[in-house]
Amino acid sequence: MNETPDEIIDDTLTGSGLVAEKAKRLAKVDEIRTSGQEPYPYRFDRSHTLAEVRAEHGTIEAGTETDVHVSVAGRMMLKRDGGKLIFANLRDRSDQIQLFISKAVVGEDAFVAIADLDLGDWIGVEGVVMATRTGELSIKVRSMVLLAKAMRPIPDKWKGLTDTDTRFRQRYADLIVNEEARRAFQIRHTMISSFRKTLTDHGYIEVETPVLHMEAGGAHARPFITHHNTLDLDLYLRIALELHLKRLIVGGMERVFEIGRIFRNEGMSTRHNPEFTMMESYQAFADVSDIIALTEELITNAARDALGTTVVDLGGEMVDLSQPWRQVRMIDLVAEATGVEVHPSQPVEQLRELAAKYDVKCAPRWGSGKIIEELFEATSEHLLIHPTFVTGHPVEISPLARVDRTDPFLTERFELFMVGREFANGYSELNDPVEQRLRFENEQAAKDAGDDEATGVDEDYIRALEYGMPPTGGLGVGMDRVAMMLAGVSSIKEVILFPTLRPEVL
């Protein structure tokens, strides 16, 4: 190396790779500091969001200028330099508006500073609202301050980012350039806030229960295991919200819900992320029929709030959610699909034979109820495009649900399906502590037999039930899937800001 450091710097400053680009922008920051300006000021007072500017003045006549002064802030997304006149596009969260920068108005120094901005820089401007000759609403800039210098170039100004790896790893960059990504997360936000409103309107109160569990109960799933040092105790990240929320019903809170992250140590796919968001709600004195009605209301309201319509695209078919949703028993769907009547009271051998016809492989310990569910999944689930409440799940696969008041082999339970996917699950809650203990013991037996998704006996939960839980209806909704449905996307990663990915090799 016989180059002097100066020569090296000169070299990077004349190149245009990423390293050179960053070096140029760092040099600009130095220049700004040298000139007595602050490249990263602490705050900026804005008078309007861009959407407010548009709402208040969007209709002014082409070629006119108001005397309305505004201060706005955002990221500079485009710049069209015209010698003594610069047009730039400024974007904030709410909207995008054109900036009209005239050398004669801002003066020589400010004009040079603006011309020297890079796409992606955060700026605040003060000026008057106007419309150009072509009618484009603009802000005639009188002064500009840099709010934060961008060191890296933003991705392609009109094709955005397409590489899914980069989009999910660098979500910040995705959000800067991809309008659809911003839209999906706006829909997700509106949906969640709609759920909160519907529930609180019904007298529910929002609670928070532990993420760290002694026993990973409330669902069948492999848990993540972690360790608490002080207690020297292995703990599980929750796989469901259910058991703690029902303890609160025992405590007399009557109507509770939680929207929370749960964790399942299982495969990842377009529909599965290891951590995802569940909404669970429990209502004293209610049964499954009340919960079915609530579920319809929650999802229909969410569509109306997030999309402005109850008509949604379900796998290419436009469906009005405000129409009544179908209810059908799981055993009836299986009978419909196979032409054979099925019931969990049947001998397991009969169902095994039927399962074999449909290529459903049965584990030796499965009973009739579990096989019926597998048959349902193999033959019927994927056909349920329109919203459908599948009801009457066998007792064997529903350890926390109450037995159907007319059929001791079934439970008062439903799962909601749309586009062939499960969205929600609810039931009349089992509140008899003696029966609950028996159900847990069956689970324990399955666990002992090697089922690593089965749960053990939750003694504290039994103790809670022994204090008395009123009749209760409960619900669980996979919020990510509702968001996917409303946003019209086919991958769960499109509605999770930072989906789980393998570590990046830098």
Place this chain on the structure above:
RNA sequence: GCGCCUCUAGCUCAAUGGUAGAGCAGUGGACUUUUAAUCCAUUGGUUCUGGGUUCGAGACCCAGGGGGCGCACCA
């Protein structure tokens, strides 16, 4: 975990086994009503990594890595 596809400039994409290119971004210049501004000039490469075949590899082969899709898993 298995199968198929994919990875080239900051971004979006090209390139019969034969000198790695374009558009945007960047840099220099012209322009006071642009809209992905336009026009002229121009810089920029570990072709994911490591091996191999070949006179010659971005391309073909092997191994590894990231991602996508499908299957499995997910009551």
